[in-house]
Amino acid sequence: MELFSYVTEIFSVFNLGAMLLGVTVGLVIGAIPGLNPPMAIALLIPVSFQFPAETAIILLVSCYAAGIYGGSFSAILLRAPGTSASAASAIEGYEMTKRGRAIEAIRISTFASVVGGVVSGLALMFLAPPLARFSLLFGPSEFFLIALLGLLSIAAVSFGALFRGLLAGFAGLLLATFGTDLASGFPRYTFGYIGFQGGIDILPAIVGLFAFAQGLELISQNTEGTISGVKKLSWNIWPRPSEIWRLRWSLVRGWVTGLVMGIIPAAGASVAQWMAYAWEISSGKPGDQFGRGEPKGLAATEGSNNGVTGTSLIPMFVLGIPGGISAAVIFGALMVHGLQPGMQLFTAHPQVIYTVMWGFLIANILMAVVAAVLARMIAYLTLVPRGIIGPLILVFSVVGVYAGTNNIHNVWIMMGFGVVGYYAQRYNFSPAAMLLGLILGPIAENVFRNLIIITDNNPIPYIMGRPISLVIIAFILAAIYFAFRPKLLQKRVPTDLDSVEQAKDAPEGGR
Amino acid sequence: MEKLGAWEEIRHALGPHQLPRSENTEERTLMKRRNFLKVAAASTATLFTPSLVRAQNSFPNGPVQLIVPFDPGGGADRSFRLMAPFLAQELGVPVNVVNIAGGGGWVAWQQMAQWDPERDDHMLGTMNFPHVFSYLDPRMQRQETIESFNLLAWHSLDPCVWCARADDDRFNDLTSLIEYVRANPGDVVFSSTAVGSDDHMGIAFAQKFVDGFDVRTIFSNGDSQKIQEILGGVSDVIAANVGYMTSFVDSGELKWLTVLNSERYELIPDVETFEEVTGEENVSFAGRCFLVANGLAEEKRAVYLQAIEKVLQNPDYIAQEQAMQNNLMFLVGDEMNSLIDQTRRYVESVEFWEANG
Structure with missing residues (x-):
């Protein structure tokens, strides 16, 4: 097979050097709240001009994969997700850290991410053309149903406080309508404020709801203790077989969600993680401690966000349709190097595309090596007293958001979300639910209006005529069924959800 | 040989003086490395030496x-x-x-x-x-x-263009599109970027100034969703710019219908302008x-x-x-x-x- 003739190309000093550079930049920028992978990739583009095409693209895809993974460090260790793709990991990951299990959480995250990235890379290698054709079967009705499916995750991330979770979700949906409307150009809910005219960006919302709120939380407590409450960190960064075996189904669920959501344009890692998490919670067993540091939840979210990375490049490489912002930046870099994304990339420049695919695979493995060094350094943050780390998180949130967008209004918006997030967490209005509303609201609204237009106000028969829509509807019904099932379990075994509630009511669960 | 082709392009992009041509693979690897070092050195130099900054009194x-x-x-x-x-x-x-x-x-x-x-x-x-x-x-x-x-x-x-799927036999150019639209009002769906964009204005102009141009428009945030819609058969015509469409026409997936330029556009000289066909000066870019x-x-x-x-x-x-x-x-x-x-x-x-x- 032609693919294998290019495997040796990847082991040049030059290509490996590009991978190392991409992975390191991605990990560091990904880990800083406010700076995200697309930004890291855009920063590397001028550097990449000087390289041969395959090396340049390897640099960028390495940075992309590592950026998604790097965001998890700060999510797990500080509850300050570095990227929108790692927000879900902040829930279980940080709860684990609080209970002195930071390194275990990093181990799980590393394993889930690396293997997820490799599996996704293999899908990119062997299934790219058929998967790309599959992605074209998604139209407005499928996107709308996927958004609905995603919104159902609100039930899962409410941890029993369903009514409050729904309120938070509705608030998110309402905020998502702010800004200039696509289909009429009308500036909605801007209150004459320029910061709202383009709509509310996801980035300041995430940094505010999680990172800034966390900074406020830390400084409002006793400032002397540390986050983790432990004095020493273990060195063991690679998980034991027994650990992996216990999490096997959670990992598989995460990877599968990631692979599938990657192919679907516009959904991407920020949606996939929540779906994987919701799936994981709904398949939970009595005794699982979701919301209180359950490794299964972390394995699923971490597996899914890196499972997205490889397959999300497929529509871009094969069809010339970049599915997300990172892919769009890589798309631009391909063009700069005179490579037109699309099927002709495989026929006219096989050496580039296949070398890049191998590069993506190897970069994911290299990521584990770099992470082993970096993760330990970053994990020391959890040994720093709260009184120091809290203000640091606040400062980084402000600097990160401003550095990322150069837009002071985003800093105000971030702080607003920070205050909301602080009180929401305190009174059990899930900030994750609000975030889901914000992420999925614009997708759902835009495609629903398009659906109404193409079907002449009669969408139901149209949806019923599309097989993939019917499959997604089946998933939605299944999700609703499983969302109610724990309630039945609860009657018989009054354990997990009650204790979750109690843990939430107590001001600091694990200290 | 293809390997050399891509390498050749980079060499061209770098300019002739920066990189001597070399045919030998080993030499090329060496060259890559040397070039890598050169780039690294250059970027470091840009960061740390004031040589790029001229004297204070110049602007x-x-x-x-x-x-x-x-x-x-x-x-x-x-x-x-x-x-x-x-x-x-x-x-x-x-x-x-x-x-x-x-x-x-x-x-x-x-x-x-x-x-x-x-x-x-x-x-x-x-x-x-x-x-x-x-x-x-x-x-x-x-x-x-x-x-x-x-x-x-x-x-x-970058002028606006309208394209349709290459295998769509209902229309091949603007004339047949307009005929089809007049015969089937409200049937054709356009994919456009948000209201107020150059793509949308081209459509809005046609709706306002061309008799019986009754089409439906769906809106998205950017080009990728529009391409997804037209290739997936959700819409019939895509309103976009020449730059992004060229590759899809070259690959045989889409075909040009018209260009919204004041005269024929040099990169696609065979494509009729909107004005040629309708007499209305619809120029959007x-x-x-x-x-x-x-x-x-x-x-x-x-x-x-x-x-x-x-x-x-x-x-x-x-x-x-x-x-x-x-x-x-x-x-x-x-x-x-x-x-x-x-x-x-x-x-x-x-x-x-x-x-x-």
Whole structure:
């Protein structure tokens, strides 16, 4: 097979050097709240001009994969997700850290991410053309149903406080309508404020709801203790077989969600993680401690966000349709190097595309090596007293958001979300639910209006005529069924959800 | 051999002086490494030595900020990031691309309108057309107009086109499209970018000025969703720009219907203009231009202008932009002003804010 003739190309000093550079930049920028992978990739583009095409693209895809993974460090260790793709990991990951299990959480995250990235890379290698054709079967009705499916995750991330979770979700949906409307150009809910005219960006919302709120939380407590409450960190960064075996189904669920959501344009890692998490919670067993540091939840979210990375490049490489912002930046870099994304990339420049695919695979493995060094350094943050780390998180949130967008209004918006997030967490209005509303609201609204237009106000028969829509509807019904099932379990075994509630009511669960 | 082909392109992009040609693989690897070191050394040098910065009394005497009013990775951002090193070479100081995103470009433009000619003399702004004319929409309640800006030079222009799926036998050109639309009112679905974009204005113009042009339009945030819609059969016609469509037509997936340009467009000379077919002057495009602080000293303005003109004539830069299907167009003074004025009149005539109430 032609693919294998290019495997040796990847082991040049030059290509490996590009991978190392991409992975390191991605990990560091990904880990800083406010700076995200697309930004890291855009920063590397001028550097990449000087390289041969395959090396340049390897640099960028390495940075992309590592950026998604790097965001998890700060999510797990500080509850300050570095990227929108790692927000879900902040829930279980940080709860684990609080209970002195930071390194275990990093181990799980590393394993889930690396293997997820490799599996996704293999899908990119062997299934790219058929998967790309599959992605074209998604139209407005499928996107709308996927958004609905995603919104159902609100039930899962409410941890029993369903009514409050729904309120938070509705608030998110309402905020998502702010800004200039696509289909009429009308500036909605801007209150004459320029910061709202383009709509509310996801980035300041995430940094505010999680990172800034966390900074406020830390400084409002006793400032002397540390986050983790432990004095020493273990060195063991690679998980034991027994650990992996216990999490096997959670990992598989995460990877599968990631692979599938990657192919679907516009959904991407920020949606996939929540779906994987919701799936994981709904398949939970009595005794699982979701919301209180359950490794299964972390394995699923971490597996899914890196499972997205490889397959999300497929529509871009094969069809010339970049599915997300990172892919769009890589798309631009391909063009700069005179490579037109699309099927002709495989026929006219096989050496580039296949070398890049191998590069993506190897970069994911290299990521584990770099992470082993970096993760330990970053994990020391959890040994720093709260009184120091809290203000640091606040400062980084402000600097990160401003550095990322150069837009002071985003800093105000971030702080607003920070205050909301602080009180929401305190009174059990899930900030994750609000975030889901914000992420999925614009997708759902835009495609629903398009659906109404193409079907002449009669969408139901149209949806019923599309097989993939019917499959997604089946998933939605299944999700609703499983969302109610724990309630039945609860009657018989009054354990997990009650204790979750109690843990939430107590001001600091694990200290 | 193909390997060499790609390598050859890079060599071309780098310019002939930087890299001697070599056929031997081993030598090439060595060359790559040497080039890598060279790049590393050069970037370090840029960071740490003041050699790039000229004496204090010359202008510019410090890094120039090139402001892009959109997120990193977008079309405007990619283009200006390509340009920045060339501009740095001409100006003799580093040029940093700074993205100030938000408010559909207006967060940045509002700042540009208030730049101080002394304090902000190292700021070089960029502006997108027709996007900036969103201020004509009374609902936006904007204070600024085009007169609020000190426009310097035009940078690039990418005309709007309409394309259909190559295997769609209902229409092959604008004439047959219009016939089909008249025979089947409301049947054809257009994929367009948001209301007020160049793509939408082309459609809104046709709906307003061509009899019986009754089509439905669906809107999205950007080109990728539109391509997804047309290739997936959700829509029938895509309204976009030549640059992005070329590859899809070349690969045989889409076909041209018409170009919304004042005359036949040089890159696709066989495609009829909208005006040729209908007699209505429907000219819509995505254009970019540079601007500086209001009241900036004439000699400083001239320094920027000269540097931009040189870069836009630099064959290496032109080659890189062409690889991205970007069509550069250097215009200044009256020529630029008349194009801007023409664009304003077009937006006023379309009144896109009335189109989808």
